[in-house]
Amino acid sequence: xxxxxxxxxxxxxxxxxxxxxxxxxxxxxxxxxxxxxxxxxxxxxxxxxxxxxxxxxxxxxxxxxxxxxxxxxxxxxxxxxxxxxxxxxxxxxxxxxxxxxxxxxxxxxxxxxxxxxxxxxxxxxxxxxxxxxxxxxxxxxxxxxxxxxxxxxxxxxxxxxxxxxxxxxxxxxxxxxxxxxxxxxxxxxxxxxxxxxxxxxxxxxxxxxxxxxxxxxxxxxxxxxxxxxxxxxxxxxxxxxxxxxxxxxxxxxxxxxxxxxxxxxxxxxxxxxxxxxxxxxxxxxxxxxxxxxxxxxxxxxxxxxxxxxxxxxxxxxxxxxxxxxxxxxxxxxxxxxxxxxxxxxxxxxxxxxxxxxxxxxxxxxxxxxxxxxxxxxxxxxxxxxxxxxxxxxxxxxxxxxxxxxxxxxxxxxxxxxxxxxxxxxxxxxxxxxxxxxxxxxx
Numbered sequence: 001x002x003x004x005x006x007x008x009x010x011x012x013x014x015x016x017x018x019x020x021x022x023x024x025x026x027x028x029x030x031x032x033x034x035x036x037x038x039x040x041x042x043x044x045x046x047x048x049x050x051x052x053x054x055x056x057x058x059x060x061x062x063x064x065x066x067x068x069x070x071x072x073x074x075x076x077x078x079x080x081x082x083x084x085x086x087x088x089x090x091x092x093x094x095x096x097x098x099x100x101x102x103x104x105x106x107x108x109x110x111x112x113x114x115x116x117x118x119x120x121x122x123x124x125x126x127x128x129x130x131x132x133x134x135x136x137x138x139x140x141x142x143x144x145x146x147x148x149x150x151x152x153x154x155x156x157x158x159x160x161x162x163x164x165x166x167x168x169x170x171x172x173x174x175x176x177x178x179x180x181x182x183x184x185x186x187x188x189x190x191x192x193x194x195x196x197x198x199x200x201x202x203x204x205x206x207x208x209x210x211x212x213x214x215x216x217x218x219x220x221x222x223x224x225x226x227x228x229x230x231x232x233x234x235x236x237x238x239x240x241x242x243x244x245x246x247x248x249x250x251x252x253x254x255x256x257x258x259x260x261x262x263x264x265x266x267x268x269x270x271x272x273x274x275x276x277x278x279x280x281x282x283x284x285x286x287x288x289x290x291x292x293x294x295x296x297x298x299x300x301x302x303x304x305x306x307x308x309x310x311x312x313x314x315x316x317x318x319x320x321x322x323x324x325x326x327x328x329x330x331x332x333x334x335x336x337x338x339x340x341x342x343x344x345x346x347x348x349x350x351x352x353x354x355x356x357x358x359x360x361x362x363x364x365x366x367x368x369x370x371x372x373x374x375x376x377x378x379x380x381x382x383x384x385x386x387x388x389x390x391x392x393x394x395x396x397x398x399x400x401x402x403x404x405x406x407x408x409x410x411x412x413x414x415x416x417x418x419x420x421x422x423x424x425x426x427x428x429x430x431x432x433x434x435x436x437x438x439x440x441x442x
Contacts, residue, residue, distance in 0.1 A: 202258030
């Protein structure tokens with residue numbers, strides 16, 4: 001489905017070439033318009049704010065940004081999207097909001113905009129955008145309802161997307177002649193070996209706190225170890241052998257982690273790595289921007305990066321944000337022009353240089369970007385294994401995710417038997433899925 005979208009976009013781009021030649025300035029009809037956009041307070045979007053004036057300079061379209069802390073942003077969007085006329089022309093959404101917004105018919109299908117030769121930029125090059133990001137952030141209605149497939153449609157574009165990556169202390173690895181782990185056996189061995197080699201230092205810093213932090217960390221290991229939450233018929237299989245192995249991996253990592261590891265969220269796990277209290281960090285690429293910031297980090301110049309280690313397969317997470325046009329937006333065509341510009345090759349590169357998360361392969365391989373951020377090429381290679389199905393993006397996922405996080409927290413803090421905990425999650429998940437109608441056709 002992703003390839004079909006890209007081929008369609010490329011075909012439309014070719015058709016639009018004649019129109020774009022005739023219309024010397026495709027932005028002219030919208031010059032002087034003001035777009036109101038809703039963005040999160042997030043490192044990527046902080047970088048975007050530095051680049052946005054270039055859009056206005058180039059197009060004459062003004063942009064007002066309502067930038068909010070993520071939870072407040074989500075609350076505001078919930079209200080705005082139910083109005084007959086919304087205040088936002090473009091909004092950013094976190095990946096698991098995709099299912100809620102599309103199911104409620106609150107986002108524009110982007111097909112008719114990419115089909116419009118007056119709007120669609122022939123140089124956009126959709127094939128350059130990372131496949132896993134488009135599938136994860138933008139497509140709905142295909143396989144399983146939330147993945148690409150013959151019936152899928154495009155509702156948003158990746159913008160501030162992330163994948164999981166392994167950060168490691170080069171100085172510690174060189175000191176003890178350690179090999180960067182390529183698979184889970186090596187990763188787990190090092191997680192507990194490093195505290196023996198460096199007393200007082202944890203092996204790997206991980207999220208573990210009760211709730212979504214624990215479930216996120218578990219899912220980080222579930223996909224590469226061959227697991228899924230459901231089989232292809234929506235039967236919960238989180239409690240199978242792969243699920244047990246993923247929970248065992250998380251528990252081992254936390255047990256061998258730095259002091260206080262059981263209470264870590266994303267910020268605390270990252271801080272432990274930045275302060276030199278752990279030798280490895282496995283989580284989102286968004287974290288990389290802080291590593292060489294001397295105001296936050298004690299490990300400046302000491303960190304190397306590698307792809308998420310393989311288990312039975314490679315399968316790094318996909319997540320972060322995308323951008324979309326609300327159904328009730330008042331300036332939809334101009335909003336599409338902004339969406340298209342922000343996700344273009346030019347803007348993707350400018351935003352990356354300003355410290356944002358690129359969504360294009362070409363940006364990850366750009367010489368200037370890599371000179372400033374040497375990790376980008378490694379990230380680009382790692383993104384080949386980004387898995388859009390590492391967690392199910394369905395409307396009832398929030399309830400299942402909360403239960404999973406609570407159960408895993410008891411495993412980590414109360415030594416609840418792993419199989420018993422996951423069996424309970426599977427049983428409760430089946431009831432949730434039955435009530436939601438996922439087994440209607442059986």
